[in-house]
Amino acid sequence: MRKRIGVLVVSIIILIIGYTYLNQSHRDIENEPAIFEMNSKEIASSFTANTSEAEAKYINLTVELTGHVTELNSNSITLDDKVFCQFTNPIENEIDEHSQIKIKGRVIGYDDLLEQVKLDQCTINKN
Template sequence: MNKRKITILIVLLVISFGPYYIYQNIIYKDARDIDNEKSMLTISAQNLESQYAQNSSQADSKYLNKTIEIEGTATEVTDSSMVIDGKVFCKMNKKSNQNFIKKQVNIKGRCIGYDDLFGVVKLDQCSTQQN
């Protein structure tokens, strides 16, 4: 009778903590810290956009969900976003400084794909990099 109670207790523990373990270690993962990740490459905004315009699926395989650094001139700046060379839309982590307009900038962020409607490549979790 004791062995049976221990076996039942073990089965109940596995049933109780199994979903928690799966949720914590497989489903839920800590968010990436793009600021502290090393960028896989540095590319000009025009070059990145032209690769996406020519072959979106091939460019996705190279850049999608990767940390990259974009070089170019800031053409539009708002509190939470920046557009580089009119080709790359960057969603910034921190409030953007209006002093970046028409200046050469390096932006590091995670590539989230190409927006066919607006014809721009989109990055999120972006931050400005020091030259």
């Protein structure tokens, strides 16, 4: 009987911990302060020079990048052909290609094939 109660208590504790872990609050990148502020060519060159070192430095951190728009889609922007910025919501601002903008987002990785730094949860800063 004691063994069954012990197993039941341990099972309940594991379920509570698992539920809490799975239902963590999501990060609000838009309202987080940027850890790094730079232009798109600087972050791209750091990934090109040493990918593993740059990943250790930037992955999962909020960055604010300045660059020229080289490609524009409804949910994404590419800066200087080096940084791909994925937006959660469709882009509503009137943005022209080749215009300079400032974008804040979370670094999620580097694409070796396209040689682009990938950001998600991006927002356009109006400065």
